[in-house]
Amino acid sequence: MKKTLGFIGGGNMGQAMIGGIIESKIFNPEDIMVSDLNDNLLKKVEDKYGVKTTNDNKELVKHADIIVLAVKPHICDIVIKGIKNDISEDTLVVSIAAGKSIGQLEESFEKNVKIIRVMPNTPALVGKAMSAISSNENVSKDELSQITDIFESFGEAELVDEKLMDVVVGTSGSSPAYVYMFIEAIADGAVLEGMPRDKAYKMAAQSVLGAAEMVLKTGMHPGELKDMVCSPGGTTIEAVRTLEEKGFRSAVIEAVRNCTNKSRNLS
Incomplete structure (x- = not known):
């Protein structure tokens, strides 16, 4: 398993995932970092889960082997623009932004990046999530298995054809x-x-x-x-x-x- 997990965005879905991951012990709190612009939210997340926090997405990217884009779709491109030059070829980028296709994410990064698109749901917080997973060709089977293990640590996960992701949103995401x-x-x-x-x-x-x-x-x-x-x-x-x-x-x-x-x- 990768050593460090980073969440860009500490909102409800991100916190649900963090809670499930820590509860399952697949990552230790000290191996998780969360970045967000909201200082009050970061304080809450740090106190509740014992994870590291930062206001600087670039700092998170430098420390994380796996990065979860846990932000709203309309600011996803802005976030990517700020970190794309710091993403290495070995970094796994996991997007949970609804409506953002792998192709759109690839265009935003403007280079070869390992991208996994996932649609989880909030029952992650009680270990009962349902997550659907798709990836681009840059992601190996072992890496996809690693991500699947993470999402299965707080529920069930299924690999799906990306064309079904919008249906997943209506079926399990919402x-x-x-x-x-x-x-x-x-x-x-x-x-x-x-x-x-x-x-x-x-x-x-x-x-x-x-x-x-x-x-x-x-x-x-x-x-x-x-x-x-x-x-x-x-x-x-x-x-x-x-x-x-x-x-x-x-x-x-x-x-x-x-x-x-x-x-x-x-x-």
Whole structure:
């Protein structure tokens, strides 16, 4: 494993990854450096995770073998312009900027760089991330394996064709937000019927967690699992009928499509 990991950007996604990596012990805190322009944020990150921090991206690049571009897509080019002359041919550059293709990143660096494009999600913070990984031809199989190991240290990771990356954004990158809304809506329904909110959140969240585990561990089609819960003329099929009547599945499909298209248009 490379000795030093650098994060340019200490926002929510970067911190989620750092928390997961440290929790898994794949990197020690002293082997991680974070750069950001926000001094208050850096102080928070340093205190919380025990990592090194700096305001200078160039300083980070000089010390890091693997650099994670954990910045918003619209400032990615500005960041790259400031560090491109300091990137060595052995440096692995990992971008988690949504909508930024490998080709666009290569153009910004204006030289041969080892680029890995990854779309993780925020459950990294609890070791349950889903990350999709693509790379350019400069990255060796061993190096790609190293990056995969990093992302699998705080969840699951899949190698995907880069043309699917925008779909990944809509499917796993942004979908935790959809799920949180679903949990909140279930809990609101329970509260409406008299259940205390803390119990409603726990019951809704645990049910979503358990249902997801059923899909992953049984390998059964989600429709089969749904049918197992729906007794003839019972309560569950009545709830399913109501969701269908209100356009539940259609709304989710459109949400994924619109999210995917937004990602395609970010650049």
